Amino acid sequence: MEAGVESGVPTSVETGYEQIVTRLIPGYASLARLGVALLAASPLASAHGASVLVAGCGSGAELLEARAQRPDWQLTALDPSAAMLDLARGRLAGQTGIDWQQASVESLEARARFDGALAVLVLQALPDDGRKLAFLTVLARSLRPGGQVVLVDLMQPERSPIQQQLLEASLGFQRASGLETAAAEDREAQRATAATSASRDALVAELTTGLHPIGLSRLTALVEAAGFGDPAPVYQALDVEGFLLQRRD
Numbered sequence: 001m002e003a004g005v006e007s008g009v010p011t012s013v014e015t016g017y018e019q020i021v022t023r024l025i026p027g028y029a030s031l032a033r034l035g036v037a038l039l040a041a042s043p044l045a046s047a048h049g050a051s052v053l054v055a056g057c058g059s060g061a062e063l064l065e066a067r068a069q070r071p072d073w074q075l076t077a078l079d080p081s082a083a084m085l086d087l088a089r090g091r092l093a094g095q096t097g098i099d100w101q102q103a104s105v106e107s108l109e110a111r112a113r114f115d116g117a118l119a120v121l122v123l124q125a126l127p128d129d130g131r132k133l134a135f136l137t138v139l140a141r142s143l144r145p146g147g148q149v150v151l152v153d154l155m156q157p158e159r160s161p162i163q164q165q166l167l168e169a170s171l172g173f174q175r176a177s178g179l180e181t182a183a184a185e186d187r188e189a190q191r192a193t194a195a196t197s198a199s200r201d202a203l204v205a206e207l208t209t210g211l212h213p214i215g216l217s218r219l220t221a222l223v224e225a226a227g228f229g230d231p232a233p234v235y236q237a238l239d240v241e242g243f244l245l246q247r248r249d
Helices: 017-024 028-040 061-069 082-091 131-141 163-176 179-189 194-208 216-226
Strands: 051-055 074-079 098-102 114-120 143-154 232-237 240-246
Touching: 017 028, 017 163, 017 179, 028 061, 028 114, 028 143, 028 232, 028 240, 051 061, 061 074, 061 082, 061 114, 074 082, 082 098, 131 143, 131 216, 216 240
Parallel strands: 051 074, 051 114, 074 098, 114 143
Antiparallel strands: 143 240, 232 240
C-alpha cells in the first residue's frame, strides 16, 4: 500500500486508511489474510524463519496478519511514508523480528535475500514509463530464485464489453458501503478541524484518482521482463485483481 511519496497526512487521518479502502474494494478486509496464507504455502516462505518483504507496508495490515499466521517470519517493512511507518510501528508495538525501512522498493539493494514478498496496491501508483518495470525488476532480484510475490493491483480491463458496467458497479459498491456518507459525517464532526477533514478527503482522492492501471497482457509482459514467470490469478473483485508471481531460477 505504498503511496510513492510521503503524504504528510496526520496520523489521526491515516488510521482511517483501512476504513476507507475497505469501502472502495470488495473483499479488502480479507486480502491481508489471503495474501499471507498464499505466501505461507509457497516453496520458500513456508520454511521456518523465512525472510519476507512487505513492500509498501502502509498502515500495517499485512504485517499484523503475518505475525498472526507466521510469527516465525523475519519481516522487512518498507514504505516511503514516515507517517505510515510510524502508524504501522504503533500497531505492532512490542513485536520483534521486523526491520523497518523508510524507502521505496526501487531503492533496495537488489540482492537475492527474501524468500517471499507482499505488494498490495503498490504497482497501480506507478506510471508505466519505466517505473513499473523498475519496481518489478528490483522486486524480482531481491528474491531468492523460486521466491514468490503476492501482487494485488487495480487492473484495466482489456476490450471488455462490460468495462462501463464494472466502473458503475465499483461506484455503486462504494456508495452502498457508505463512503460518501462517512465522508460527509467526518466533515460535519470535524468542522472545527478543517485541516484534518481536508487531509482525509485528500487520502480518498489519492486512493481513487491519479492511478495507472494496466491490462493483463501488459502486466504479463512486464513481469516476464522483470524475471518472473507468468502471473497466476488468485483474487478478483471487480477491477482489483491479485496474482502470484514466482521468480525464475
